[in-house]
Amino acid sequence: MSLTRPDLAALPAxxxxxxxxxxxxxxxMPExxxxxxxxxxxxLLPGVAEAVAAAAQQSHRYPDMAAVALREELGKQYGVDPARIATGCGSVALAEHLVKATALPGDEVLYSWRSFEAYPIITAGAGATSVQVPNTPEGGHDLTAMAAAITECTRLVLVCTPNNPTGTAxxxxxxxxxxxAVPTNVLVVIDEAYREFVTDPEVPDGLEIAGDRPNVAVLxxxxxxxxxxxxxxxxxxxxxPVAEAVRKVVTPFSVxxxxxxxxxxxxxxxxxxxxRVAIIVAERARVADAMHRLVPGIPETQANFVWLPLEDRSAAFAAACEARGVIVRPFQGDGVRVTIGTPTENDAFLTAAAAALT
Ligand SMILES: Cc1ncc(COP(=O)(O)O)c(C=O)c1O
Incomplete structure (x- = not known):
């Protein structure tokens, strides 16, 4: 007999x-x-290393569990009442806490797929059921199909914009x-991990879109x-109430x-x-332009990465890049996600990619 939950065996790591x-x-190679x-x-941004060194001196004490100063700073900069803010050990932990705060075993968590690979893991971890709605052929969310997939069991909908790994917004x-269209008893989480890289004026700021809708949270x-x-x-x-519920289930002292x-x-x-983001955005256009000539169907990206829909060539392409010292991220049978790096790093990638694909 297993000491741990049998359903975890099916969970992807x-x-x-x-x-x-x-x-x-x-x-x-040297690197x-x-x-x-x-x-x-x-x-690191200027001043961060010094702040880290100073805080390290005090680290025999527990941190401020409520992260008051950080929540106040965020509140001031983003125009949000700190009472509506919760902090966590990365936004992935907060996504997990949101699932924990909304879904019980048997409840459904709905999201587009392919999207952030943590979503199925945190959903299954809570004993909830993943409902995955296929991406559009362009790699985006099919919001009509997502709205139609909401059932009485749906507790949470994850909307990832820009979407990891396809970059669509x-x-x-x-x-x-x-x-x-979403019933008011279903929480929608807009995951904006890549918001700062968005340049398309049609793509909204989730904080503004959410406004004071009680059933919308922004990560x-x-x-x-x-x-x-x-x-x-x-x-x-x-x-x-949602921020407070998250603060209740958050692992204490996790920031x-x-x-x-x-x-x-x-x-x-x-x-x-x-x-710095402007450099990445300019490089994103350069890398995407070069890759468009080699791979058809690359979706327009608003994030700091480019998605190459290489399907069954994905693993071989990633291996060929690795053989040239460039690590990219393959998603077996689907595509490859390439993060935008420094201009020199991107040049190395483009050289490796051209060699792998021509
Ligand atoms: C869409 C999305 N959300 C959340 C995260 C989590 O980021 P972190 O936990 O580092 O804040 C990532 C990280 O890759 C991501 O791609």
Whole structure:
């Protein structure tokens, strides 16, 4: 007899990107390039390392469990009442807490597929049932089909915009129309982990779209544009009862003192964050243009990555890039996600990709 839940055997394990140090060792190269985890490549924002060092000195104490200073800073910068904000150990933890706060075993969590690979894991982890609505042929959410898939058992709908891994983003009209169609007893979570990379004016800010709709929550992260992936800070804005419920189920003290200090310091650097994001956005256009010539059907991306719908060539393409020292992220039989790196890293990827595909 198993000591753990038998249903977990069917659960896919989360696959982190491969370690560049390992690959470099294997290939006998000084270093390998990692374009597999959607990080921004420019290091910490100014002032963050100093804030981390100072907070580390105090780390024999527990952190502020309510993350008051961080929630106040976020509230000030984003125009959200701090009572509506919850923080967590990355936005993936908050997605998990939202599932835990809404769904019981047998309840349904609905999302588009393919999307963020953590969604099926956190849903199954809560004993809830995943309902996956296939993406449109262009890799976007089919909001009409998603609205139609809502049943009496649906407790939570995850909307990922821009979508990981396809990069597609929803327009304001489409999103508003969808939110109007969702019953008010179903929570919609707009996962905007890549919001800072959006340049299309048709793509709305989820915080504005959500407004004060009680059944809409918005997830944001400090991991991507703000450069804190390794420190694990995410936040959400929701109606007060939802934010409070999340704060109840959150693992106590899960945002460390160092992470809180780093997040507050990073948030002081919005202009520098935006400057870095602008470099990524320009490189995104360059990489996408070059790849359009090699791969048909690449969806328009609003994130810091490009999706290559290579289908059954995905694994071979990723292996060919790795053999040239560039780690990308294959999704078996479906496609390959390539994170936008520095111009030099992107050049190395484009050289590897051209060699692999021509
Ligand atoms: C769509 C989406 N949401 C959430 C996350 C989680 O980010 P974090 O837990 O680092 O905040 C990711 C990370 O890859 C993501 O792609």
């Amino acid at each position: 989360y696959k982190p990107g491969r370690s560049p140090a390992d690959l470099a060792r294997e290939l006998g 390998a390039i990692k374009l597999a985890s959607n990080e921004v490549p420019f290091g 929803l327009s304001a009209d489409a999103l508003r129309h969808f939110l109007d 944001r992260t400090l991991s991507k544009a703000w450069g804190l992936a390794g420190l694990r800070v995410g936040w959400l804005s929701a109606s007060e 460390s003192m160092v992470a809180q200090a780093a997040a507050i310091a990073a948030l002081q650097q919005r202009a520098e964050m935006e400057r």
